[in-house]
Amino acid sequence: MPTQTKYALPLGAATREAFGKALVELGRTNPNIVALDADLSKSTYTAGFAKEFPDRFIECGIAEANMIAIGAGLASAGKIPFAASFSVFAMNKGFEQLRVTVAYPSVNLKVVGTHSGISIGEDGPSQMSVEDLSLACSLPGFTVISPADEIAMIELVKLAAAHVGPVFIRAGRPKVARVYEAGRTFKIGESIELLEGSDVTLMATGLLVAESIRAAEALEAEGISAGVIDFHTIKPLDREAIARAARETGAIVVSEEHLVDGGLGVRVAQVVAEMHPVPMEFVGIQNTYAESATPEQLLDKYGLLARDVAAAARRVVQRKR
Amino acid sequence: MQKTSDVAQLAAITKRMRRTVIEMITEAGSGHPGGSLSAAEIVTTLFFDVLRHDPDNPQWPDRDRFILSKGHCCPILYAVMAECGYCPKDKLMTLRKLGSIYQGHPDVRFLPSLEASTGSLGLGLSLGIGMSLAARLNKGKPGGKSRSYVVLGDGEIQEGQIWEAAMAAAFLHVDNLVAIVDYNQIQLDGFVKDIMSLEPLADKWRGFGWHVIEAYGHDIAALQNAFGEASSMQGKPTCILAHTIKGKGVSFMENNPKFHGTAPTREECAKALQELA
Ligand SMILES: Cc1ncc(C[n+]2csc(CCOP(=O)(O)OP(=O)(O)O)c2C)c(N)n1
Ligand SMILES: [Mg+2]
Numbered sequence: 001m002p003t004q005t006k007y008a009l010p011l012g013a014a015t016r017e018a019f020g021k022a023l024v025e026l027g028r029t030n031p032n033i034v035a036l037d038a039d040l041s042k043s044t045y046t047a048g049f050a051k052e053f054p055d056r057f058i059e060c061g062i063a064e065a066n067m068i069a070i071g072a073g074l075a076s077a078g079k080i081p082f083a084a085s086f087s088v089f090a091m092n093k094g095f096e097q098l099r100v101t102v103a104y105p106s107v108n109l110k111v112v113g114t115h116s117g118i119s120i121g122e123d124g125p126s127q128m129s130v131e132d133l134s135l136a137c138s139l140p141g142f143t144v145i146s147p148a149d150e151i152a153m154i155e156l157v158k159l160a161a162a163h164v165g166p167v168f169i170r171a172g173r174p175k176v177a178r179v180y181e182a183g184r185t186f187k188i189g190e191s192i193e194l195l196e197g198s199d200v201t202l203m204a205t206g207l208l209v210a211e212s213i214r215a216a217e218a219l220e221a222e223g224i225s226a227g228v229i230d231f232h233t234i235k236p237l238d239r240e241a242i243a244r245a246a247r248e249t250g251a252i253v254v255s256e257e258h259l260v261d262g263g264l265g266v267r268v269a270q271v272v273a274e275m276h277p278v279p280m281e282f283v284g285i286q287n288t289y290a291e292s293a294t295p296e297q298l299l300d301k302y303g304l305l306a307r308d309v310a311a312a313a314r315r316v317v318q319r320k321r
Numbered sequence: 322m323q324k325t326s327d328v329a330q331l332a333a334i335t336k337r338m339r340r341t342v343i344e345m346i347t348e349a350g351s352g353h354p355g356g357s358l359s360a361a362e363i364v365t366t367l368f369f370d371v372l373r374h375d376p377d378n379p380q381w382p383d384r385d386r387f388i389l390s391k392g393h394c395c396p397i398l399y400a401v402m403a404e405c406g407y408c409p410k411d412k413l414m415t416l417r418k419l420g421s422i423y424q425g426h427p428d429v430r431f432l433p434s435l436e437a438s439t440g441s442l443g444l445g446l447s448l449g450i451g452m453s454l455a456a457r458l459n460k461g462k463p464g465g466k467s468r469s470y471v472v473l474g475d476g477e478i479q480e481g482q483i484w485e486a487a488m489a490a491a492f493l494h495v496d497n498l499v500a501i502v503d504y505n506q507i508q509l510d511g512f513v514k515d516i517m518s519l520e521p522l523a524d525k526w527r528g529f530g531w532h533v534i535e536a537y538g539h540d541i542a543a544l545q546n547a548f549g550e551a552s553s554m555q556g557k558p559t560c561i562l563a564h565t566i567k568g569k570g571v572s573f574m575e576n577n578p579k580f581h582g583t584a585p586t587r588e589e590c591a592k593a594l595q596e597l598a
Contacts, residue, residue, distance in 0.1 A: 037510075039476060039479075039508050039509045039510050039516055039517075040509060040510065041510050042509075042510060043509075047510075059510070059516055059517065060517070061476070061479035061508075061516050061517025062442055062443070062476050062477060062479040062480055062508065062509075062517075063479045063480055063481060063517070065481060066481060088441070089441065092441070093441075093443075093480075122349065122350075122351045122352075122417040122425045123351075123425045123426065123440075124417075124424045124425035124426050124428060124440065125426075125428070125440075126392060126426045126428075126438065126439065126440025126441050127425075127426070127440060127441075289430075291419070291420075291424060291428070291431070292417045292418070292419075292421065292424045292425040292426075293417075293418065293419035293420075294419070297419045298419075301419070
């Protein structure tokens with residue numbers, strides 16, 4: 001049996017707040033960094049950057065499509081723009097602009113979508129982004145990043161700035177469990193194995209990484225050895241890690257705070273089908289829009305807790321036998 | 322429901338609606354008081370006087386359509402609809418709670434007598450054009466008399482789609498459509514003039530081919546006159562620029578960007594209710 005680290009999972013900052021912090025740090029070292037927002041700078045945390053670098057902050061008003069294309073123009077002229085809004089508005093209102101002015105010519109724009117998933121709570125579905133990973137991944141040449149905690153967010157924002165090409169970064173509203181220790185290094189496109197296991201691999205992104213760790217610990221008590229892998233990069237996908245997990249554990253659960261249609265799960269399944277077919281289960285939102293309630297109630301009702309990941313793991317292990 | 326054109330009665334109802342809004346948002350612990358209060362006279366005057374509608378027959382084809390395009394201000398709409406009898410008053414305090422019909426933004430899945438699910442800004446005017454065009458297509462048949470009323474936020478009209486809709490409504494001569502801009506000068510991050518100025522706003526709507534009426538949006542008689550003028554307008558859509566005060570009726574919320582999207586505390590609620598007594 002591989003030795004498993006016990007995770008403390010202390011509550012950390014929201015990933016949107018970490019984004020704001022990283023953006024200010026980037027602004028201090030790189031004069032080419034520019035930020036754009038669409039009347040949500042206090043919510044997306046670009047307000048800190050706006051305060052320190054007013055000349056490099058462009059308030060676009062409530063006009064997300066325009067913001068994305070202005071960002072594309074800035075990028076084409078050599079700037080490194082970060083355009084932020086609620087993920088649902090940046091991606092959905094800005095999709096045509098993302099396709100034709102960003103992805104197609106492959107310009108160096110970074111789009112940051114905050115308030116992703118259903119854990120925004122009371123505001124309800126009109127503000128909840130549950131299709132953003134699908135949309136972003138569908139764009140050729142895009143890099144798609146979905147950090148699990150504040151540490152990952154800060155490092156990945158810096159890597160996104162250094163990366164040349166369009167990037168989508170997904171951030172959340174609530175404070176989330178800290179999965180990583182400070183000083184941890186990341187590489188775009190390289191998943192991180194958080195726990196080793198031999199019976200099943202729990203793959204996850206964002207909020208569901210901590211839930212998958214909790215699930216693995218519960219499963220261990222039942223004699224099921226579950227590994228956990230954080231896919232902080234959804235595109236390009238770490239195909240080698242997926243193939244290895246399929247070969248070594250023979251069963252995979254993929255969990256995400258996103259519709260199961262078109263998210264991390266189906267992308268992993270494609271790799272599994274191509275490289276090493278094994279039974280899989282998927283934890284995500286099933287073909288519906290959520291509703292207003294507290295984040296905790298919604299994660300419970302829509303089945304995005306450790307309990308749900310563990311149940312999927314038991315099912316998939318059963319199917320192996 | 323009892324409709325009325327009496328200004329004093331409408332003012333009394335409006336005040337009660339403001340109280341309900343404050344109580345609902347306080348109970349929910351989140352929500353948007355500022356824009357709900359600025360739109361209070363507009364929504365009350367429409368539902369209690371101007372709109373052709375029947376809460377006992379919400380699917381009536383000839384009803385007028387009301388669209389709250391700035392969906393975040395739904396507490397005022399819910400309070401007024403409940404007062405009209407569309408939905409239970411005793412559930413208003415479940416706003417934003419799990420299973421409530423009173424969702425954080427208008428959601429037709431939970432409250433089918435709403436005309437539209439809104440919350441993503443910028444969409445409502447186009448919906449209104451579609452509903453008004455359907456009425457035109459139904460002329461002389463059931464549904465042919467319906468008019469559409471769309472309440473827009475001033476921040477909201479920064480969205481490009483609003484201006485696509487503005488152009489289309491005028492070009493298509495949609496004269497059974499009224500846009501009401503809740504011109505409270507404040508959006509989410511601050512004052513409209515500092516974020517993305519709209520001026521000269523009346524000229525913009527006129528330039529797009531609309532009949533424009535400017536009115537003080539807390540003056541019920543002025544709103545009644547404006548709606549009357551709009552109904553007699555032929556060949557052109559009408560835009561009412563309703564000059565309002567965000568947070569109107571509660572001194573510490575008035576003109577205060579903080580109360581765009583911050584719920585009052587219990588103490589603030591008590592103070593607000595006192596002022597609205
Ligand atoms: C497309 C879109 N972008 C951003 C938001 C977030 N948001 C909610 S309310 C608001 C400000 C709206 O201001 P305004 O239209 O003036 O409304 P009011 O002052 O009447 O509350 C913003 C930016 C949204 N709901 N939809
Ligand atoms: Mg406003």
